[in-house]
Amino acid sequence: MSIFVRLMGAAAIATASMAxxxxxxxxxxxxxxSNQVPRHLNGGVQSGIATAVxxxxxxxxxxxxxxxxxxQPYLAESWETAADGLSVTLNLVKNAxxxxxxxxxxxxxxxxxxxxxxxxxxxxxxxxxEAIETPDAHTAVIKLSQPHPALLLALxxxxxxxxxxxxxxxxxDIKSHPANSAPVGSGPFKLSEFTPGEAVVMKKNPNFFxxxxxxxxxxxxxxxxxxxxxxxxxxxxxxxIYPFMAGSQEIKRLEKVDSLVITDQGYAAVGPLNWLxxxxxxxxxxxxxxxxxxxxxxxxxxxxKALHRGVSTPQRGPIIESSPFFDDTIxxxxxxxxxxxxxxxEAGFADGMDLTIDFIPGPKEQQQSLAEYLKSQLKKIxxxxxxxxxxxxxxxxxxxxxxxxxxxxxxxxxxGDPVIGVHRTYLSSNIVPGVIWSNTQQYSNxxxxxxxxxxxVELDQAKRKExxxxxxQIVAQDLPIYWINATPYHTAYSTKIKNPPVGIWGTMHPMxxxxxxx
Amino acid sequence: MTFSFxxxxxxxxxxxxxxxxxxxxxxxxxxxxDPAVVIAGEMGGATQEMLDQIRADYGLDKPVxxxxxxxxTNIAQFDLGESFFFNQPVAKLIGQRIGPxxxxxxxxxxxxxxxxxxxxxxxARKPNGVLSGFVSIFAxxxxxxxxxxxxxxxxxxxxSVLPIFPVEGMQSVRLRDAGPLTKTLDVLHHLVLPAFxxxxxxxxxxARLSRASMMDVLGSDYIRTARAKGASEKSVLFKHAxxxxxxxxxxxxxxxxxxxxSGALLVETVFNWPGMGRLAFDSIxxxxxxTVLGVLFFAASMVVVANILTDLSYRWADPRLRGRS
Numbered sequence: 001m002s003i004f005v006r007l008m009g010a011a012a013i014a015t016a017s018m019a020x021x022x023x024x025x026x027x028x029x030x031x032x033x034s035n036q037v038p039r040h041l042n043g044g045v046q047s048g049i050a051t052a053v054x055x056x057x058x059x060x061x062x063x064x065x066x067x068x069x070x071x072q073p074y075l076a077e078s079w080e081t082a083a084d085g086l087s088v089t090l091n092l093v094k095n096a097x098x099x100x101x102x103x104x105x106x107x108x109x110x111x112x113x114x115x116x117x118x119x120x121x122x123x124x125x126x127x128x129x130e131a132i133e134t135p136d137a138h139t140a141v142i143k144l145s146q147p148h149p150a151l152l153l154a155l156x157x158x159x160x161x162x163x164x165x166x167x168x169x170x171x172x173d174i175k176s177h178p179a180n181s182a183p184v185g186s187g188p189f190k191l192s193e194f195t196p197g198e199a200v201v202m203k204k205n206p207n208f209f210x211x212x213x214x215x216x217x218x219x220x221x222x223x224x225x226x227x228x229x230x231x232x233x234x235x236x237x238x239x240x241i242y243p244f245m246a247g248s249q250e251i252k253r254l255e256k257v258d259s260l261v262i263t264d265q266g267y268a269a270v271g272p273l274n275w276l277x278x279x280x281x282x283x284x285x286x287x288x289x290x291x292x293x294x295x296x297x298x299x300x301x302x303x304x305k306a307l308h309r310g311v312s313t314p315q316r317g318p319i320i321e322s323s324p325f326f327d328d329t330i331x332x333x334x335x336x337x338x339x340x341x342x343x344x345x346e347a348g349f350a351d352g353m354d355l356t357i358d359f360i361p362g363p364k365e366q367q368q369s370l371a372e373y374l375k376s377q378l379k380k381i382x383x384x385x386x387x388x389x390x391x392x393x394x395x396x397x398x399x400x401x402x403x404x405x406x407x408x409x410x411x412x413x414x415x416g417d418p419v420i421g422v423h424r425t426y427l428s429s430n431i432v433p434g435v436i437w438s439n440t441q442q443y444s445n446x447x448x449x450x451x452x453x454x455x456x457v458e459l460d461q462a463k464r465k466e467x468x469x470x471x472x473q474i475v476a477q478d479l480p481i482y483w484i485n486a487t488p489y490h491t492a493y494s495t496k497i498k499n500p501p502v503g504i505w506g507t508m509h510p511m512x513x514x515x516x517x518x
Numbered sequence: 519m520t521f522s523f524x525x526x527x528x529x530x531x532x533x534x535x536x537x538x539x540x541x542x543x544x545x546x547x548x549x550x551x552d553p554a555v556v557i558a559g560e561m562g563g564a565t566q567e568m569l570d571q572i573r574a575d576y577g578l579d580k581p582v583x584x585x586x587x588x589x590x591t592n593i594a595q596f597d598l599g600e601s602f603f604f605n606q607p608v609a610k611l612i613g614q615r616i617g618p619x620x621x622x623x624x625x626x627x628x629x630x631x632x633x634x635x636x637x638x639x640x641x642a643r644k645p646n647g648v649l650s651g652f653v654s655i656f657a658x659x660x661x662x663x664x665x666x667x668x669x670x671x672x673x674x675x676x677x678s679v680l681p682i683f684p685v686e687g688m689q690s691v692r693l694r695d696a697g698p699l700t701k702t703l704d705v706l707h708h709l710v711l712p713a714f715x716x717x718x719x720x721x722x723x724x725a726r727l728s729r730a731s732m733m734d735v736l737g738s739d740y741i742r743t744a745r746a747k748g749a750s751e752k753s754v755l756f757k758h759a760x761x762x763x764x765x766x767x768x769x770x771x772x773x774x775x776x777x778x779x780s781g782a783l784l785v786e787t788v789f790n791w792p793g794m795g796r797l798a799f800d801s802i803x804x805x806x807x808x809t810v811l812g813v814l815f816f817a818a819s820m821v822v823v824a825n826i827l828t829d830l831s832y833r834w835a836d837p838r839l840r841g842r843s
Contacts, residue, residue, distance in 0.1 A: 029692070031692075037800065039557075039603055039605070040605060175605075176575065177605075178606075181605065181606055196606060196614075198792045201694075222687075224790055225790065226788075226790055228677075232686060236681070238690065393803065393804075394552065394556045394803075394804070395551045397555045397556065398555055401555055432565060432566050435558060436558060
């Protein structure tokens with residue numbers, strides 16, 4: 001009797017728990033819709049969303065980050081930073097292999113980090129790395145010329161893919177290496193097919209070094225250039241996830257689809273800022289009062305609430321407001337037309353002036369619409385703005401990088417740590433003619449250079465925060481850039497997805513835990 | 519005689535190709551923007567050394583005429599070079615896309631000729647009838663409307679109002695692992711809208727042309743003779759009249775081939791069709807010179823070959839031309 005009752009009870013509990021938990025069978029295909037075209041699939045020598053999404057599935061990296069910005073083991077099962085901050089030891093897992101079956105050793109880690117240091121556009125990521133010692137096959141010791149607090153974040157999948165030395169170390173230029181389009185990594189998925197400009201097909205890596213992962217059988221990145229075609233594909237279920245969606249119309253439209261979830265989570269590390277840059281060497285804009293007048297005349301609230309229909313958030317400084325380093329006491333430049341007019345008069349432009357504004361061809365709402373808004377708004381302080389459109393990215397990039405501009409709308413990413421994505425815009429040593437997304441404002445302030453140099457090596461988080469605070473206070477006064485809003489990246493994903501990729505790196509992170517109910 | 523004719527036509531074709539290569543090479547360099555800056559921009563920025571290295575790697579540091587000389591030498595050896603953007607051989611990129619473009623262009627060509635000529639022949643029977651009037655109106659509209667507009671209208675119609683045809687891509691990703699029959703049907707399903715969009719403008723032209731040509735031929739003595747012999751109307755129309763009326767249609771079909779390929783560029787862009795047209799369009803925006811030049815070279819070769827074939831088929835269809843050089 002009692003056995004029968006117990007059995008019945010167990011059966012009832014089992015049934016109840018089965019009914020309460022949705023059943024996600026392992027396997028299935030995840031289709032990612034993207035309108036970004038990757039040049040190739042090796043994130044070690046190429047930055048950007050388009051490459052990072054597939055690259056982080058194909059390649060593993062020493063560490064990965066959780067949603068609280070905490071480093072987690074990946075290819076390195078543990079790590080130690082020396083007390084003086086001048087070396088970091090990575091203890092690698094022993095069972096990891098590349099997709100071709102060769103084991104991953106410390107030699108591969110050393111080769112990869114040194115290769116990234118030499119070839120990746122983000123020079124500051126591994127600049128202090130002097131050498132990497134490999135005392136045994138599973139230990140790599142990174143030797144630094146100075147403490148480097150950004151190092152651990154730089155060891156994330158999006159920035160530090162571990163590449164097979166036996167494939168890449170063959171004397172060919174790594175930036176144009178054929179293996180970049182047919183990569184062999186050690187990540188949860190391996191490349192099955194890459195049709196440039198069309199699709200990337202990745203299949204489950206059955207020998208992935210983390211037991212029981214990945215859950216999916218296949219990930220397909222479908223490149224659809226036309227934004228409305230992407231929306232149709234999401235609406236009728238031809239694609240399961242659409243990351244990096246920034247248009248308010250797109251967001252509002254997909255919000256109405258019952259089978260989709262829309263979130264703005266997953267972009268904390270990207271830190272995408274939309275801003276107005278000044279050519280500080282131009283005659284009219286070299287006076288800080290003119291730049292401040294423009295800031296006082298611009299209404300961030302109107303831009304984010306009306307122009308962007310509430311999907312974007314205001315951004316007051318050079319570091320994304322969601323970052324622990326953001327200083328919220330900096331001058332916000334709340335709209336004040338009287339003050340703006342007074343500043344113009346003080347600067348000797350009481351009769352106004354003519355200015356030209358450029359913008360990146362692309363998402364109209366973040367760029368062109370803002371340029372047009374500024375044209376009407378700045379008229380109120382006597383500035384006649386001419387909006388100069390560029391037919392395509394090369395034309396715009398050519399103008400800005402050769403300093404043939406006065407004002408330009410631009411969108412630039414923070415890339416996790418200020419050392420990686422913020423310093424490049426303000427360091428005077430990064431005024432490099434012909435290079436887009438360098439210090440094209442030609443801004444130069446010795447104290448800023450000093451603060452950024454110190455912050456780059458300061459291991460004490462509190463002290464580092466102080467250094468960045470002072471930096472933010474100064475640039476908010478000097479105003480080489482007027483920061484407007486955080487680009488409102490959103491992800492739309494199907495309700496059939498479990499564990500969606502919404503951590504700090506979003507879809508630029510291994511999707512080994514993502515499941516789908518196909 | 520015919521052999522020397524073919525040789526001469528091929529000779530003209532090669533000269534034309536040389537002109538196309540030189541002109542395209544110089545034209546694309548007139549566009550503002552530097553490919554090295556695009557590559558650096560795509561990479562997320564670069565140092566001056568990296569920019570210099572990119573320019574050196576792709577030969578962009580040499581004078582334009584030297585670059586042109588190198589390019590022509592390579593083309594003569596059937597080497598289309600490497601894409602600046604994708605770092606892959608241009609021939610491989612074109613190879614991946616040539617199939618979809620040919621499928622689209624040939625389907626559109628067949629559709630436009632078959633439907634256009636059929637409508638034209640029917641209309642020619644009663645030049646003042648209702649059907650003839652309809653064909654004329656349809657032809658005028660079809661000819662006047664830009665192909666991208668037709669495409670966008672069809673996308674709107676079939677995406678939201680009547681969602682029975684896919685409006686994007688060439689195949690459903692969900693059917694990647696399906697059997698060959700399912701996959702073929704899926705491609706044909708995707709082909710309907712782009713092929714119809716591309717066909718519509720030429721269909722109208724063929725309808726007008728064949729109507730005029732047929733009306734001309736139907737007034738001839740030999741048609742009266744055929745009818746007097748008691749030949750059926752069907753036989754008169756399609757056997758006696760159409761064969762003679764087909765000559766101008768054939769000529770236009772050959773000449774239209776170039777237009778069809780340029781039309782395919784727009785249609786592929788509207789419908790996200792994975793063909794050469796979209797590759798060319800995207801490559802222009804990226805200043806990927808080798809890819810743009812490669813696609814243009816390839817497209818021009820196709821047009822030249824189509825024109826030579828038209829000349830030959832013209833001779834085949836019209837015995838009166840066979841003896842002439």
